[in-house]
Amino acid sequence: MTYEGMLAETTMITGYNGQGISAYFARPLGPGPFPGLVLMHHLPGWDEWYREATRRFAHHGYLAISPNLYHREGPGDPEDIGAKVRAAGGVADEQAIGDGQGAINYLRSLSISNKKIGVFGTCSGGRHAYLLACRATGVDAIIDCWGGGVVMSKNQLNKKQPVAPLEYTRDLECPLLGIFGEDDPAPTPSQVAHHEQELIKYKKDYRFHTYPNAGHGFFYYHRPGYRAEQAVDGWEKIWAFLEKNLII
Amino acid sequence: MCSWIVEKAIITGSGKGTGGWFPLTQANVSFDHPTNAFMEDSLNIDFVNQDIGPSARIAVEISADSARKLIKAIEGALTNGESHHV
Numbered sequence: 001m002t003y004e005g006m007l008a009e010t011t012m013i014t015g016y017n018g019q020g021i022s023a024y025f026a027r028p029l030g031p032g033p034f035p036g037l038v039l040m041h042h043l044p045g046w047d048e049w050y051r052e053a054t055r056r057f058a059h060h061g062y063l064a065i066s067p068n069l070y071h072r073e074g075p076g077d078p079e080d081i082g083a084k085v086r087a088a089g090g091v092a093d094e095q096a097i098g099d100g101q102g103a104i105n106y107l108r109s110l111s112i113s114n115k116k117i118g119v120f121g122t123c124s125g126g127r128h129a130y131l132l133a134c135r136a137t138g139v140d141a142i143i144d145c146w147g148g149g150v151v152m153s154k155n156q157l158n159k160k161q162p163v164a165p166l167e168y169t170r171d172l173e174c175p176l177l178g179i180f181g182e183d184d185p186a187p188t189p190s191q192v193a194h195h196e197q198e199l200i201k202y203k204k205d206y207r208f209h210t211y212p213n214a215g216h217g218f219f220y221y222h223r224p225g226y227r228a229e230q231a232v233d234g235w236e237k238i239w240a241f242l243e244k245n246l247i248i
Numbered sequence: 249m250c251s252w253i254v255e256k257a258i259i260t261g262s263g264k265g266t267g268g269w270f271p272l273t274q275a276n277v278s279f280d281h282p283t284n285a286f287m288e289d290s291l292n293i294d295f296v297n298q299d300i301g302p303s304a305r306i307a308v309e310i311s312a313d314s315a316r317k318l319i320k321a322i323e324g325a326l327t328n329g330e331s332h333h334v
Contacts, residue, residue, distance in 0.1 A: 080302040
């Protein structure tokens, strides 16, 4: 029997503007070197599903870290913090990118890292992951799961979200895996197609999978939108994509 | 969809949470994915007091149909109640 072990814990990392933020870090036990994965959590917050997803990546051999993008809103129940952030119109893109960069830097600094880092996010986290891949340094692969708001109209832009992520597509320098649901109202299939056109325009390395009979958040096994068949296939595509791009 | 679209109302009154009654200052209303109600989308209302903190929140997640019934009930109660008390 091969020994299997994992360490999962909360920790502090340096985020945007040099500020300390909390993060959930899970890693396989052993000497490594291991590839890394940064999980940008979704709009509802730094919740249990993201803890589980972080451990799942660690189980598959990744140094996985999920920075708490809502850390500055104070301690408390993630649902209450998420509600507060939603009412405030979300966190600023610049801040989320800075926090994500901090998580990347943290993983790269570890002696057991193979220095290959991917980013993953669902919902608003998919959008943040895409921004991170386009604007941060040291990203080797990105997985965008149904990230809404990558394509934005001018009237959707505001002080916190001043530029549509789509506008940064030319700066994307790593492979992209996109996972979407055909019945999702945000991003809609037409928005996904618009994003795809931009990726083609700039000759980017990408692969999009849009699943039929699936809407928003179809990986969330505890919600009515869960679609087992599509979710299982989506996870398989994620493992294959990461193995190809992050394992040396 | 997980949008950031939230309608807000400044309100006056009290709400009872797990820690007892507290003054309410705002209601945040959205139509989006619920956290707990087992449906794809719901009308979500957070009755809050931001001065106390994020935990000063009474959360409600109901279906769109339920929300419309609630609006009618509130309007009915206001119309009938106010005429009775004036």
